[in-house]
Amino acid sequence: MNVESGTGSGHSDSLFAKIEAHADGQRAQDERLGHGRNLDSILRIPVLMQVVLGSATMPVANLMKLGRGAIVPLDHRVGEPVDVVVNGRVIARGEVVVVEDDNSRFGVSLTEIVGPAAADSNG
Known part of the structure; x- marks a missing residue:
């Protein structure tokens, strides 16, 4: 040229x-x-971030029987990654950890960022 x-x-x-x-x-x-x-x-718009430890399905009759001290088994096992959900969409997965600064609180250590295609199928 x-x-x-x-x-x-x-x-x-x-x-x-x-x-x-x-x-x-x-x-x-x-x-x-x-x-x-x-x-x-x-960047100032608030979003709702949730960490899903697991879920359970049961009939309403069993739900009505639950009381103080009842244990509801979840579909996730100890050590399995938990889903990090923002505004109803899975954006990441991670491991539950104890927060270093405050041993009475939990946090999540992210192990995987979910891509847009995978996030669409999970939301």
Whole structure:
């Protein structure tokens, strides 16, 4: 490609036009994606994050019999990864851990980030 420094070359005019079009397109894309103040607004939106230890299915009659001290077996076993759910969608899996700063609290150590395709099938 022959690029001259003058303004009379069709090649250089074409190159600069492409660069300007790309820059304009990038600016428009940046605005759509939320750069700057728009992104700050999005980052402040609260989301509900839950860690699912497991679940159980039972008839309503058995549910009505539950009382204080009843144990409900869950479908997950000790040591199996737990699901990390944000706004109803599985986004990760991890292991339950005791929080170092406060031994009376649990936390989750993430072991896997779930990709969009897998998250869609789990949500």
